[in-house]
Amino acid sequence: MSHQQALAQVTAQAVHSQYTVGSQADYSLPFSSATTSALTSQFINSSANVTSMKETATLPLHTVNDNLKSNEVSQGFQTSALTVDKPADDGYNWRKYGQKAVKGGEYPRSYYKCTQASCPVKKKVEHSAYGQITQIIYRGQHNHQRPPKRRSKDGGNLLNEDDFPENRDALTRSEPGSQDHSGKVEVSNDGITGPSVSKRRGGGDQSSGSSDTEEDNDEAGDDNGDAGIVNANKRWFM
C-alpha cells in the first residue's frame, strides 16, 4: 500500500469514525465532570486503539495526537472533548449552520449560532479525528440567560445544568460587561476572529436587524469583538 493510499484511507476512516463516534457520543454522553474524565479516557483509549489498528496512519494520526495533546491535554481540555457533535453544551441552545473542512479537511470545523433570536453569539468548533473537539471559539456574548432546558434528544448533552460547573460561570459570563471574553479569552494567533466578526455582508446582519442593539452592546464594548478562543476547556474549571 502506498503512502498516499494509506494516508487517504486513514483520513477517510478517521472522518468516518469521527461521525460514528459522534453519533454515539451524541446520545449517550452524560455530561458531568466525573463522567467526563472517564469518557475522556475512553476516548483516548479508543483513539489509541484506532491508532494501533491503523499503523499506516502514523503520519496523520501523529499529527492528530500531537494536536490533541497540545490542545487538550496541555490545556486541561477535557470537558468538551467528548461532546463531539454537540460541543460544549454550555447551557445555551446552539444551531449548527455550517461545517467546513479546514486545512486539508483533517479537522472539520463546525459553525454554531445561538438559537436565541436576539443573540448574536456564534461559535466555531474545531474537531480532530475521532470527533474530539480541539478548539472552541466563541464570538460575541450572550445577551440573555441560558434557556431553562431543552428536550433531552438533541439537546441531549444538556441534561442537568446543575452538573455543569460552567453553568454558573456561563451565567456570570452572560452578563454584559462581564470579563468573559475580554478578560481571559485570548484571541490568540487567530486574532482574525476579531475582525472577522464584521466580515461578510454587512456584518452580523442575520436579517433580523433587531439584534443590532445588543450586538452593539456586546461587541462594541469589547476591543476584540469578544471573539474568544476557549480551547475547549473554556476555563470551565476556573
Place this chain on the structure above:
DNA sequence: AGCCTTTGACCAGCG
C-alpha cells in the same frame, strides 16, 4: 409541527 443537522454553493478577504 417545529427544530436541528447536513451539504453544496456562494461570497468576501487575503496572499
Place this chain on the structure above:
DNA sequence: TCGCTGGTCAAAGGC
C-alpha cells in the same frame, strides 16, 4: 488578477 481559504446561506431531510 487569480487562486485559496474561511464563513455563511439556503434547501432538503431527519428526528
